[in-house]
Amino acid sequence: MVASFLLNTKAEFLKSKRTMAFWLTVVGAAFVPGINFISLVARPDRFVRVYKDNPWQQIINENWQVATVFILPMYVILVISLVVQIEYRNNTWKQVYTLPRTLADIFFSRFVVIHSLILFCLILFNASIVIASCAANLVHKQYTFFDHAVPWKRMFLISVKIYFSVLAITSIQYWLSLRFRNFIVPVGIGLALLITGLTIHSWEHLYYYPYMYPAISFLPNFEKIPSFVQKAQLFNAIWFVMVLLIGFFDLVQRKEKG
């Protein structure tokens, strides 16, 4: 049972080879650090001063702040749809459902692939920050990145926190992507919900709202109210589990598969 789940998950990984989902992960991870690299190289007059005392802490915050609010949720929305679209686009669902695999196996193995891609994206993002900063330091010797140790622990902790903050979005988007054959529908709904979140960011009950959990878990003005963040974490877990189960139940109930 476990062995066949692992093999099937491996097969699901193989399917994402050379796909848009894979390239989006790579490009998406390097996007913000890449822009930061250009700024660092283009405007040393401005940034050498900014990143003088605590360069790593500063640059890491800078990158995450831009990434968490919009780019990361958007990446999650897109990558999930792209992974599910592999089957829709190739018309392969019918072959998947006629394999000797349980429905749970089909449902969860793909979810594992999606989460692996998201984790991979976060690792690449961290690596890109370090590489971009060091590379800028090579161009302009005035930067002090080489003089300070890279705060690996802090990077790791932020990454873990941010990873957990997208869990609710992953199950909602996974369900939507499985539900609708047309790629535009889940992406459109996801984007609309994300933008709605940004416009209601000052709502006092924002902790109910899944698409804002990444922002809540990182932005300093939310960090000031721990109870608010805790509530968000609780609802994140509830959304995640609940929608994942609904999505699975919906798949089991579907009259026509593939």
Add this chain to the structure above:
Amino acid sequence: MHTIIETQHLHFAFQTGQKILDDLNLQVPTGSIYGFLGPNGAGKTTTLRLLLGLLKKQDGDLTLFGQHFQRHRLHILRRIGSLIEQPSLYLHLTGKENLEIFRLTYQCDKNRINEVLKLVGLQQAANKKAKNYSLGMKQRLAIAIALLHDPDVLILDEPTNGLDPNGIIETRELIKQLNREFGKTILVSSHLLSEVEKMATHVGIIHKGKLLFQGSLQQLQQLQSQQSVVEIEVNDITKAQLAIKDHFPLKHVHGSRLVVDYESRERSALLNKLLVQQDVEVYQLAVAQNDLENLFIQITAQ
């Protein structure tokens, strides 16, 4: 002969109430090539999708290998290879990678990939991406996938659809070879009788969701001869009708021609004699062989 696939009183309707399958009792004998024949929209694909669990069963029973589908889904699927409608391939992957994906699930030996590639004649193209394949090659790769785990039963939905004449012949030969050399039972659907006639050992004819004929190819051919007619061209239709009316039931009149059922050579001679004895001039007397194509149209037109 045992049946390996069986449906009992299978019904299926759309939510709008439109009936797709109406009391379908399919019986596919073990070791046969069962040609599942019917015009487009007759319910062939629906039946095959139900057999594979792609559609939720509404009413009736499905048995494969003597087991109920719902209760033994995984066990049954492990013994079936299928190709439903267009080939299901990951176009961004190579032929070999496509097979590898399915090999992992079926947990079969790595050698199997080369074996099935050889069987369908795709070794040369194994490392080409599937999107660069011709339709015929895609179809063959899909068949290779269906064969990967050495299943007892193959379910192929219109496998020659869209292929060029060469591809059609190759696919047909492959199906026959799989049946003959590897003992596979093959359920193959088609809307072309000529196609089925060339490879099937058994035939089921479906039309508007009903199974109108089911039996061996010989039985179908017998039915064909039963449906043959004798056409007689005479000078006086009324007189001729009177002459034969006690001996031969008239089918219909066609201008100056009478049409009656063909029974035997001797009866045809008697027919002629009766007419001549009554002074009817017989210009022509011919047995019109109803070919299968006509038979098919007749059966489905009922």
